Amino acid sequence: MNTLIWYRNDLRIEDHEPFVRASEEGRVAALYCFDPRQFKELDYGFRKTDSLRAQFLIESIQTLRKKLREVGGELMVRFGKPEEIIPDLVEELEIDQLYYHREVTPEEILVEDSVQNSVEIRSEGYWGHEMYHPDDLPFSLDNIPGVFTQFRKKVEKKGEVRKPLPVPEKVDFVDINKPGEIPDLNDLGLENKAPDDRAVLNFKGGEDEAWKRLNHYFFESDELRNYKFKRNGLLGADFSSKFSPWLANGSISARSIHDQVEKYEKEVHKNVSTYWMKFELIWRDYFRYSARKHGAKIFKLGGIQEKDLDKQTDDTLFEKWKEGETGIPFIDANMRELKLTGYMSNRGRQNVASFLAQNLNFDWRWGAAWFESQLLDYDVCSNWGNWAYNSTVGHDPRNRYFNIVGQAQKYDSDGEYVRHWLPELQYVPDEFVHEPWKMSEDQQKLNECILGEDYPKPMIDLEASYEEIKKRG
Template structure:
């Protein structure tokens, strides 16, 4: 048999040239490769199944565009070209394969159920042009082939799973970027504009120094952030102590948007941590960043194991919970108008920036799912629309976990008032994102309903006028852990 000559590399959420085993394999086995990305109309500009929101909000659409732009640039630097299309992969990938007379098509293997269906559609369409699709699992720290158990036996609780991978599986070294990407001479096509993708063109969400979440898409920006956060600003040293922070760029890594689009490989992060440990310090903070990346891995493998059950109201355990479907209450939550300032701050931050800290996410999610008892999937769908770092496994997995239908069914209701006072003792976060409460002392900023009429007049915050009354009785029993 002749050596295969041309391979198409269909990029999905692996928008990078470093540590990209899919690209590497195609380069090893072929003389030329055709890197391809297609913006899927079923996602960009499409509406959510559960709520009245776009599946991909404008901010994330912008981030993906920038990531594709950067990937093309990195191909150019390697004498290659990235083909960019706007269309369904089931038709685009086979059409490109046919037009270049491809011998093989390689792509990233993803655990999401829709992503799997898309890959199956591509695979069966490729059959008609006589080319095989080969997929590669490349987005986790641990290799899927190197897990202690087969995917269908992956434990459903994090700690035993983590203990077993720490003991039995090692993290492969990340691959270096290829020096060249020989692409046949062809027109790459233009990158669709935001309006072609179905969004308003606006300039105010282009990241700049004064944007609250200044993260441009792309591998170049990701690698720069890796260097800045860990080495230049030396923030890894205290990550474990600062990671529950709420405001600012450096209390946590902010790697998530890049990890989600695959602009950054988790193994590349691990390598930077290893180097930091050798050169500077090895402590519980350096361990903890990798520990969090194992949480990320855990959700990826959980989704691969459970498939559609991951998205059911009762979750993977099929718990019997009657969820509320109160659209008015849902809207108040989404709009940051619940009258619980800590929750409202989180939701307004999300709307303004596309980001929330882990602490804010847990509280806002618990409030919707455990306090209001609204279908957790509506909340997850709202996050899917709004988050810059949306990842199907991490998002639906964390939501289910907080809602008590996830990997273990412990009650995870958060006492949001306790959380507010503990994690935002000076109400800095609340006063930043809920400016109408900016002049209140911390206790009232967190619990404005405690003000009597005179105090409301004195501080100029009249409840129901300047700020809503609490959507549920704040004296109700918040059960569950408060930590």
């Protein structure tokens, strides 16, 4: 029995059920397709996957090939649509069955269906992105609770997280004559772009790097014990786990992280931070299962609430937000960090989303698409779920918004973060660093920051925008 494993967002050999099952049943072949649809230019005027995220993906594929070679196999790499490539490989390699990990959102499901319709062999989709397997949930997939707290309490009480599956001890691989070249950025039509050296971490793709990061954060630096208390930090590698890029493309599984948290609790220390790590993984599951339940609604302007909204779609406004030129330092610093490094803290993401969707009353989907293009840790369910949540069309329909300056003063009280990314504010004193528009002309000259020349004037009056938000209700 020859089984083809079709890799997508599961770029690992540890805790990989299709790989395990295929190895039990006969010979194994493995494939990754660089699908051109993932690198196309969107109607918004930028790429669906831009350089930094694409480079992280390339590194992850390189590592996956290395890991498979270490156990005697090979990763075939092709450029093209899977539904066009897989039928030829099925015939060439005499493949009997196709195994892969399921996705839950419409675009990805459409590709799955196209692949299945293109071959006449058995295909089997497995669940492997989630921490809680759907068979172990205390409710059906169509009855996922509408509120996260209900979901969390029920899965914590009645659900069970399975142990991660080890790499098979012995695997018999199909002989591969043409493994294919792994493309570089130029092959994908993208520019080479080195991440800024001010980044919180030098992120490298791949399973080995994922485990290296986990061992550092849990067992070498012992920072897991501080996770709950430090996770809102904006600068520095160890304020939070930073696992999300590797989780997003499946270089490590949520079950593996959960298993290592439990190991840490037994061998090192158990406290509110170890629970909080599991708590965040449950949030990730919730967004995933909710996306499956609601389908295409999560991509609609009115979201799962099906609200009738009238939002701005002005290119000029969006460009200022996208480029970090709004004149609101906390927003600009976060947006520049994203563009230059492919990363932004969770605190930053909430604020920039609230600013675009609420303060600017803009179509939030533009922002979600920009995040998709830029983020190393782009995950379709978490990204669109969080954007909807912060735009009041997701699981919390209340008219919630962030006080941007208040958030900045709370989480960046000395202005270190905004000065890190906005050197034009380096001489602006703490009292003005988050509100430079409050400086007089003389103070602007004294602090070498002339608004409209060295740094933009604010594109909106924040206080007036809060009143508008309240009126919209």
